Amino acid sequence: MLDLNLLRLMLILAKEKNVTRAAHKANITQSAFSHALNRLRAQLNDEVFIRTRNGMEPTPYAASIIPVISNTLDRLDAATRGAHPFNPALDAHTFYLGAVDYFEFMFMPVLTARFKTTAPNVRLSVDILSETIKLERMERGQLDAFIGVDTLQHIPHYFHKHPLITDRFVAIAAKTRSDLPAQLNISHLVTEAQIHLPAVSSGADHIDRWLAEQHLYRPLATVVQSYAVGGRIAVASGYLMCVPFRIARELAGMLPLKIVELPQGLPAYELVLLTHSLFDHQPALRWLMGELTKVNIDMARYGPLSAESTGH
Numbered sequence: 001m002l003d004l005n006l007l008r009l010m011l012i013l014a015k016e017k018n019v020t021r022a023a024h025k026a027n028i029t030q031s032a033f034s035h036a037l038n039r040l041r042a043q044l045n046d047e048v049f050i051r052t053r054n055g056m057e058p059t060p061y062a063a064s065i066i067p068v069i070s071n072t073l074d075r076l077d078a079a080t081r082g083a084h085p086f087n088p089a090l091d092a093h094t095f096y097l098g099a100v101d102y103f104e105f106m107f108m109p110v111l112t113a114r115f116k117t118t119a120p121n122v123r124l125s126v127d128i129l130s131e132t133i134k135l136e137r138m139e140r141g142q143l144d145a146f147i148g149v150d151t152l153q154h155i156p157h158y159f160h161k162h163p164l165i166t167d168r169f170v171a172i173a174a175k176t177r178s179d180l181p182a183q184l185n186i187s188h189l190v191t192e193a194q195i196h197l198p199a200v201s202s203g204a205d206h207i208d209r210w211l212a213e214q215h216l217y218r219p220l221a222t223v224v225q226s227y228a229v230g231g232r233i234a235v236a237s238g239y240l241m242c243v244p245f246r247i248a249r250e251l252a253g254m255l256p257l258k259i260v261e262l263p264q265g266l267p268a269y270e271l272v273l274l275t276h277s278l279f280d281h282q283p284a285l286r287w288l289m290g291e292l293t294k295v296n297i298d299m300a301r302y303g304p305l306s307a308e309s310t311g312h
Helices: 005-018 018-025 032-042 060-079 103-116 132-138 186-191 205-211 227-237 243-254 283-294 298-303
Strands: 048-050 053-059 092-100 122-127 145-149 159-167 168-174 194-196 218-221 240-244 258-259 270-277
Touching: 005 018, 005 032, 005 053, 005 060, 018 032, 032 258, 053 060, 092 103, 092 258, 092 283, 103 122, 103 145, 103 227, 103 270, 103 283, 103 298, 132 145, 132 270, 145 283, 159 283, 168 227, 168 243, 186 205, 194 227, 227 243, 227 258, 240 243, 243 258, 258 283, 270 283
Parallel strands: 092 122, 092 145, 194 218, 194 240
Antiparallel strands: 048 053, 145 270, 159 270, 168 240, 168 258
């Protein structure tokens, strides 16, 4: 069986490109490092590293497996960290999250600014993938958490659900659309061409479901994968786009857009944090869960919201 310590030394040498520096970094003698390198070569049946004018360079085979080794050891370290305490002010850690565009658009700027001072060595890596892939990767320990939309997808019982934020739907339109009233009615929804960002990868959507219950549908002119792109298309085309209020407020501050109210009775947009019961006991993840559930994107960016602006 291959010694994991040899693989760790392999990663160090790939970064340092010099046996002496790599040995110093690994806190072992140069002789011990060279001996370990020879063992690695024998076990992998490959030279692994070759001395060149630029230092020790990995062979094609070594170069192909180094990213796999790095990712595997990172995940193994995370899985075996156990009950050791996590100190966000000192510890280095990368959290891998699956998320919807709402989270990336609204939460990431606030969290990044917050972590800059409170957790300077913590990184968030966000994947925008289908819900099925996200849940599968969480089960394999490849994603730490998944931020998704509640009520639109089936969540297995072994996932834990933590509410993050509730928002209401409004429409955005180019400021040049002076023909639109301050509040749309259902007739507008079923006749106005619209830009659509699916709430989940399956295509399920709050507004479409609400209209379907009344045997109605809306004309979708184009489908986008991000709110930012949708906002730009709304300006260029004059089409409507139905989005959560906080997203609309951001886009209206960036682009010549106005916010238009939608008919009464629409369901709310509820963002939830999903964690897997196998992994969510880990101290680092518990810390992140606390950070996500207590961050107030409204206070951080705008100050307190009035009851009128939140729709409550």
